Amino acid sequence: MYKLKTKETDNSVIEFIENVDHPKKREDAYQLLDIFTETTGYKAKMWGPSIIGFGSYHYKYDSGHEGDAPLVGFSPRKAKISLYFATGDTEREKLLQKFGKHTSGKACVYINKVADIDIEVLKALIKQSITFLNKTYPS
Numbered sequence: 520m521y522k523l524k525t526k527e528t529d530n531s532v533i534e535f536i537e538n539v540d541h542p543k544k545r546e547d548a549y550q551l552l553d554i555f556t557e558t559t560g561y562k563a564k565m566w567g568p569s570i571i572g573f574g575s576y577h578y579k580y581d582s583g584h585e586g587d588a589p590l591v592g593f594s595p596r597k598a599k600i601s602l603y604f605a606t607g608d609t610e611r612e613k614l615l616q617k618f619g620k621h622t623s624g625k626a627c628v629y630i631n632k633v634a635d636i637d638i639e640v641l642k643a644l645i646k647q648s649i650t651f652l653n654k655t656y657p658s
Contacts, residue, residue, distance in 0.1 A: 525567040525588065532563045532571055539595050547633045548595040551602075554638065558645045559591060570594045570603065574649065576656045590649045599629040602641075604648040605655070614644050 536552065539545040552563055552571065561573040572589025579585035592603040599622075604611055606626050615623065619636035622629045628644075630636055 525570060527572070527575065527587070527589075528565045528567070530565040530568075532565055535565060535569070535571070536595070540597070543632065544595045544600065547600060548593075550633050551593050551595075551600070554641060555591060555593065555645060558642045559649065561590070564589070566592060569596070570601075572603070576652050577658065578656050590652050591645050599631055600633075602628040602630065602644075604628060604644050605651045607655075608647065608651040610647045610651070611644065614640055614647060618644070 532552065536545060536548045539548055548571075555571075555573050556563055559573040563571050563573060566572040566589050570589065570592050571594065572592035574590035575587050576590055577585065577587050589603065590605075594601045594603075603626065615621065615628065617637060618628070618640045620631065621636065
């Protein structure tokens with residue numbers, strides 16, 4: 520049976536950010552922490568060893584696989600900063616067109632630095648993701 524790897528932990532978000540090697544990436548992480556906290560109204564929590572998540576939801580797929588995940592989050596990784604928003608939402612794609620310099624994977628949006636993106640569009644992406652997930656997976 521599949522075991523969920525990314526679970527909420529009691530690890531310190533501040534301690535994690537303080538251990539980010541690159542000073543500019545650390546500064547960006549603090550800026551994102553403020554933006555996500557202010558926009559979501561949720562306290563930041565560590566999910567697994569490296570994801571800073573906000574809020575949570577319980578999902579259950581048709582396959583029977585289920586688990587908990589943060590509504591939104593980010594991770595200041597070595598190469599790029601990963602941003603986590605809901606997938607499957609057409610609004611996400613529209614907003615990303617106005618977001619600024621980024622690349623997208625299936626689940627993540629990657630940025631080099633906060634200065635490359637539009638903060639107002641980031642806030643809209645955060646809000647839209649939470650709205651979409653709360654509708655898709657009502658508690």
